[in-house]
Amino acid sequence: MRTLRLTVLALTALASACRGGPPPAPDAVTPAAPPAVAKAAEPVRLTLVGTNDFHGWVMPHRATLPDGQKVEEGGAALFASYVARLRADNPDGVLLLDGGDLFQGTLASNLVEGAIVVDVYNLLGYAAVAIGNHEFDYGPVGPGPQATRPDEDPLGALKARMAQAKFPFLSANVREKDGRHPAWLGNDGTTMVTVKGVKVGLLGLSTLQTPQTTNPANVASLRFESLARSALEATRTLREKGAEVVVAIAHAGGKCPDLSNPRDTSGCSRDDGEIYAVLDALPPGSVDAVVAGHTHQPMGHFFGDVPVIETAGLARLFGVVELFVDPVKRRVLPERTRIQAAIPVCGAVDATLNTCDPLRLRDAKAVRMVPATFLGAPVTPDAKVAALVAPAEARVEEEQRRPVGVAIQARMPQVYEAESALGNLIADAMRKVARTDAAVMNAGGIRADLPQGPLTFGKLYEVLPFDNTLAVLDLTADELRRFLTLAYGGRKGVFAVSGLEVTLAACPGPERFKGVTLPGGAPLKAKGTYRVAVPDFLVRGGDGVGPLTSTLPPERISLLQGQPLREALTEYGRAQGNTLKPPALGRVHTVPGTAPCADAKP
Numbered sequence: 001m002r003t004l005r006l007t008v009l010a011l012t013a014l015a016s017a018c019r020g021g022p023p024p025a026p027d028a029v030t031p032a033a034p035p036a037v038a039k040a041a042e043p044v045r046l047t048l049v050g051t052n053d054f055h056g057w058v059m060p061h062r063a064t065l066p067d068g069q070k071v072e073e074g075g076a077a078l079f080a081s082y083v084a085r086l087r088a089d090n091p092d093g094v095l096l097l098d099g100g101d102l103f104q105g106t107l108a109s110n111l112v113e114g115a116i117v118v119d120v121y122n123l124l125g126y127a128a129v130a131i132g133n134h135e136f137d138y139g140p141v142g143p144g145p146q147a148t149r150p151d152e153d154p155l156g157a158l159k160a161r162m163a164q165a166k167f168p169f170l171s172a173n174v175r176e177k178d179g180r181h182p183a184w185l186g187n188d189g190t191t192m193v194t195v196k197g198v199k200v201g202l203l204g205l206s207t208l209q210t211p212q213t214t215n216p217a218n219v220a221s222l223r224f225e226s227l228a229r230s231a232l233e234a235t236r237t238l239r240e241k242g243a244e245v246v247v248a249i250a251h252a253g254g255k256c257p258d259l260s261n262p263r264d265t266s267g268c269s270r271d272d273g274e275i276y277a278v279l280d281a282l283p284p285g286s287v288d289a290v291v292a293g294h295t296h297q298p299m300g301h302f303f304g305d306v307p308v309i310e311t312a313g314l315a316r317l318f319g320v321v322e323l324f325v326d327p328v329k330r331r332v333l334p335e336r337t338r339i340q341a342a343i344p345v346c347g348a349v350d351a352t353l354n355t356c357d358p359l360r361l362r363d364a365k366a367v368r369m370v371p372a373t374f375l376g377a378p379v380t381p382d383a384k385v386a387a388l389v390a391p392a393e394a395r396v397e398e399e400q401r402r403p404v405g406v407a408i409q410a411r412m413p414q415v416y417e418a419e420s421a422l423g424n425l426i427a428d429a430m431r432k433v434a435r436t437d438a439a440v441m442n443a444g445g446i447r448a449d450l451p452q453g454p455l456t457f458g459k460l461y462e463v464l465p466f467d468n469t470l471a472v473l474d475l476t477a478d479e480l481r482r483f484l485t486l487a488y489g490g491r492k493g494v495f496a497v498s499g500l501e502v503t504l505a506a507c508p509g510p511e512r513f514k515g516v517t518l519p520g521g522a523p524l525k526a527k528g529t530y531r532v533a534v535p536d537f538l539v540r541g542g543d544g545v546g547p548l549t550s551t552l553p554p555e556r557i558s559l560l561q562g563q564p565l566r567e568a569l570t571e572y573g574r575a576q577g578n579t580l581k582p583p584a585l586g587r588v589h590t591v592p593g594t595a596p597c598a599d600a601k602p
Contacts, residue, residue: 016348027079043324043333044196047090049083050321052099052293053313055134056109058120058389059396061316062337063358067360069367073356074316074345076120076389080382082318082345083124085375093196096125099293099310100132100206100251103161105447105465107399108392113138113157115164116392122166123385127193128202131171132251133210134160136218137466145467146217154218159184170204170249173230175223182222190234192243198325201243203234205250207274207294212490213444216540227252227274228281228340235286241572245323248290250275253310255297262301262339269297272491272508288332289321300341305334316357317342318405346372347379400458406573409581412450414463416443417494417508421582422450422463423496426565428583429572431498434470434533434560438500440484442543443493444533445565455573455580462568468535470563473549474556475532477524482514483532483548488513490544494588503589514591535565 040317060075061414072078087094102121103114113137121129138157139146162169162184175181181188190203207213208224231248238246254273256265270276275292284304291298292310300319301309309319320343324336346356348369353360361367371378412422423441431439448462475483484502487495489510501521503514517523524530536559538545549557573580 012595028263037317040165040548041327043326044198045090045093045095046195046198046200046245046323046325047086048289048291048321049086049094049096050099050291050309050319050324051097051250051313051315052251052253052291052310053097053101053132053296054103054117054315055101055105055313056114056117057106057315058108058116059106059393060310061358062210065358065361065367067367069369071241071356071358071361071369072347073358074314075381076124076315077348077381077383077386078379079315080124081317081379082343082374082384084382085170085377085379086320089375095127095193095195095200095247097127097202097247097249097291098129099136099249099253099291100130100204101293101313102132103113104137105136105314107396108389108459108469109463110461110465111395111399112392113141114161116389118161118164119388120385122164123300123388126167128168128170128191128204128249129202130249130251130293130469131158131163131169131174133213135169136210136214139215139218143164146215154220155184162186162393170202171232171251172203173204173208173225173227174206175225177221179223179225183304188234188237190238192238192241192592193341198330199242199244201235201238201241201246203231203238203246203248205231205248205252205278207252207330209274209294210548212542212544214542215537216542216546228278231278232286234400235282239286243291243323243366245332248278248287250278250290250292251294252278253292253295253297254299254308255295256299256301257297259298259300262307262341265301265303268299268301273307275299276303278306279306282306285331288323290336291319291321298342300339302339305337307337307339309339312343315345317344319343332416343374347381348372383472396458399461400456402457404455404457404460404551404570404573405578406455406570407579408450408452408455409579412498412582413451414446414449416495419585420494420496420590421492421585422446424585424587425450425580426464426569427496427498429569430470430533430535430565432572432575433532433563433568434472435533436499436533437471438480438530439498439533440487440500440538441496442487442535442538443495444543445537446496450580455570460569464566464569466535466537466565468537468565470560470565470568471536471539472558472560473532473539473552475530475552477528477530479552480524480530481513481546481549484516485513486548487538487543492543497587501589503591505591506593519587544554564579 010128058076060072140156141154252274256268258267290308307321311317320340322338324333349372351368351370427441491508505512
C-alpha cells in the first residue's frame with residue numbers, strides 16, 4: 001500500500017509539472033472565466049420595390065434624337081435586371097409591389113386584354129397589386145368594351161386576368177352594392193406574406209374616381225367606399241392576424257415634385273391627391289409604408305414616419321423603400337427607413353446627364369451614351385422576360401407599321417393642362433364626322449404626341465388607345481354651360497372644343513369655367529339647342545360630367561357605336577386630302593389669376 005501511495009503522489013507531481021506550475025492548494029478556488037457577451041441580432045432588412053401605372057408598357061419606349069441616335073427607356077426586360085440586382089443585394093428580402101393600372105394603354109396589352117402584362121408580372125415575381133381604375137376598362141372577355149348581352153360579364157376580362165395571376169389583386173374599398181367584399185376578388189382587400197421571417201400584411205386601395213375614369217357601365221354593380229375608413233379597418237384586421245409590418249398599395253396618389261429632401265413635404269400639392277387623407281386618418285404605427293399610384297406624379301417622402309413612393313409610371317421608373325425590423329420587438333425602426341425615389345430604368349445613359357429620358361436628351365448639346373449601372377453592376381435586358389415579350393412585340397410591330405392612308409404635316413404634342421393643336425384636331429374630326437354643331441374632347445383621352453409623317457395604326461393607337469366611340473348629345477344652351485362647368489371644374493385637364501370658344505380661369509378648380517361663346521364671340525342662343533359630339537366615355541359620366549349626362553332623356557343621346565374615335569380621325573384626314581394639319585389655337589381663352597395656382601411649384 002505504501003508503494004502504491006508513493007506512486008500516485010509521484011504521478012500527481014509529474015502532471016503538475018507538465019502544466020507548468022505547482023498544484024493548487026487544497027482550499028484554493030479557480031476564478032470562473034467571464035461569460036461570453038452575446039452579439040445583438042441585427043435588424044431584418046426588407047426591400048420594398050414599387051411600380052405604378054404600368055399601362056401595358058412591357059416593351060421599352062424608343063425615340064430618335066435630333067442627331068440620329070436611338071435611345072430606349074424602360075420596359076419589362078430591362079426592369080427585370082434592376083429587380084435582379086436588388087434581390088442579389090438583399091437575398092429573400094425583396095417584396096415587389098404595384099400601385100395599379102397595369103393594363104390599358106398599349107397595343108401589346110390591349111390586343112390580349114392585359115394577358116401579356118400578367119405573364120410578365122408572374123415571371124418578375126410580384127407579391128401583390130392594387131386594383132386601378134383602368135383594370136375595369138376591358139369590360140367583358142372579347143373585343144367589346146362593355147357588356148351588351150345578358151350572358152356577358154362586365155367584369156369578365158378583369159376576372160380572367162385575376163385567374164391567370166400568381167399574385168393577388170387587392171382593394172379593401174371595392175364593395176358590392178350591399179357592402180360586402182366581392183366574392184370574385186377572393187380576398188377582403190388584404191393578404192399576408194412572410195419575408196425573411198417577418199409577417200408582412202398588404203392592403204390595397206382603389207381611387208374613388210374609378211366610376212368617372214373607366215367605363216361607368218363596367219362598375220355599375222360596385223361601390224367604392226372611403227379610402228381612409230377602409231384602410232383603417234384593413235390595418236386593424238392585419239395587425240389582429242399577426243402582421244408585424246403593414247404596407248399599403250394604393251391606386252391613389254399625390255404630387256411632391258421636389259425629391260431632394262424626403263423629409264420636406266412643404267412642396268407637395270395637397271389639394272389634388274387622395275393619399276393625403278388616408279395618411280392623415282391612420283393612427284401612428286398602423287401602416288409602415290405606402291406604394292401609391294394613379295396621379296402619375298413623383299413622390300418619395302415621409303409623412304410622419306410613413307414613407308410614400310410613386311412615379312410617373314409607364315415602366316420608366318420605380319421606387320424603393322428599405323425597412324428595418326427590430327428582431328425582438330418585431331416592429332419597424334422608423335429612424336432606419338430609407339427611400340430611393342423615381343429610379344430611372346435605363347440600359348444606357350448620357351455620360352453627362354446620366355439619363356436616358358429622350359425629352360431631356362433632345363435639348364442636350366452633345367449626347368454620349370454609355371452603359372448604365374445599378375448597385376455597382378451593369379444592367380442589361382433579362383433574357384427570359386425578353387423572350388416572353390418577343391411574340392407580343394412582333395405582333396405589335398406588324399400592327400404599328402400598317403398605314404392608314406393619312407400623313408401628318410407637323411408634329412402635334414399631347415398637352416394636358418392647356419389648349420393644343422392635337423386636341424383641336426381631334427375635336428374638329430369628331431364634329432365633322434358626326435355632323436354636329438360642336439364637339440368636346442376630354443384631355444385624358446389623348447395619351448401621346450402625334451408625330452410628323454405618314455400615320456400608322458400603331459401611332460394612331462398610342463394617341464387614342466381607349467376604345468371610345470362617337471356619341472352625340474342634344475343640349476340646350478344652359479345644359480351646355482353646365483356640361484362645360486363640370487368638365488373644366490373636375491381637374492381633368494383642358495378639354496378641347498370645336499365650334500365653340502371657352503374662357504377659363506388660370507388655375508384648376510370647381511370655378512374654372514367662366515363662359516362659352518360661338519366662334520368669334522357670338523353668344524349662344526338662349527332658346528337654341530346644340531348637337532355636341534363627345535366620346536361615349538363622357539356620355540356614361542366619365543371625367544365628372546355624370547351629373548349632367550345622367551339627367552338627359554335617352555332620346556337626346558345618340559351612341560354611334562360603329563364610329564370609334566380612331567376611325568373618325570382617319571376618316572377626317574382622308575376628307576382633308578389625306579393630310580392632317582395642326583389647327584390654329586385660340587379657342588380657349590384664359591383669365592389671368594391674381595395669385596399663383598395652389599399646385600404651382602414654389
